[in-house]
Amino acid sequence: MAEPEYIVIVQCEIVKQRCSGYFCEKAFHERAEGFAAYPKDKPIRTLTITCGGCCGRAVQRKLTHLARQIKKNEGIDKDRLVVQLSSCITKDNFHSPRCLFTDYxxxxxxxxxxxxxxxxxxxxxxxxxxKAGTYRSHP
Ligand code: SF4
Ligand code: SF4
Incomplete structure (x- = not known):
């Protein structure tokens, strides 16, 4: 794909009722953790959205809107976009186990x-x- 220039962070709607998203932003700002593959010396735009609630279907509508508008307004193709699913979706975490709808x-x-x-x-x-298999969620 082309060099990513726009990252869309998708976060869990339920978790975001309690979380500001600060640690996602910090990891991106530092190009660390889940963002370690992105260059530090290149400006990359970011947009944060939530999945819209279970079953996550709103993701399709939100991202379709973004892809259409960013192409129309700025000529940015969707191959310049990357979606980054937040760790509260993809991993067993403090708030809950991995989201059942991740693959969906x-x-x-x-x-x-x-x-x-x-x-x-x-x-x-x-x-x-x-890694040690001792992680416990505290929903
Ligand atoms: S991964 Fe989820 S819980 Fe952690 S900061 Fe990001 S939105 Fe909040
Ligand atoms: S679909 Fe997954 S990520 Fe979205 S609100 Fe439900 S549990 Fe959270």
């Missing part, structure tokens, strides 16, 4: 033709507990 959302995103990657904030402590 990935299918919807693939259908639109936008690349999708997993993970945003990955705290070292949680990662080591996940």
């Amino acid at each position: 959302m990935k299918q919807l995103i693939a259908r639109i033709g936008i690349e999708c990657r997993e993970d945003t904030h990955l705290s070292p402590k949680a990662e080591s507990r996940r």
Whole structure:
């Protein structure tokens, strides 16, 4: 694909009722954790949306709107966009287990033709507990 220039962070609607999204933003700002593959010396735009609630179907409508409008207004093709699913969707986490609809959302995103990657904030402590199989969610 072309060099990504626009990242859409998709976060869990339920989790976002309690979370500001700060750790996702911090990880992106530092190009760390789930964003470690992106260059630090290049400006990359970001947009944060939620899945819209279970079953995550609103992701298709929101991303279709974005892809259409960004092409129309700025000539940016969808191969310059990347969706990054937040760790509260993709991983067992403090708020809940991995979202049951993760693969469904990935299918919807693939259908639109936008690349999708997993993970945003990955705290070292949680990662080591996940690897050891001792991680416990506290919904
Ligand atoms: S990954 Fe963490 S910081 Fe990001 S939205 Fe989910 S709970 Fe909040
Ligand atoms: S579909 Fe998954 S990510 Fe979206 S609100 Fe439900 S549990 Fe959260």
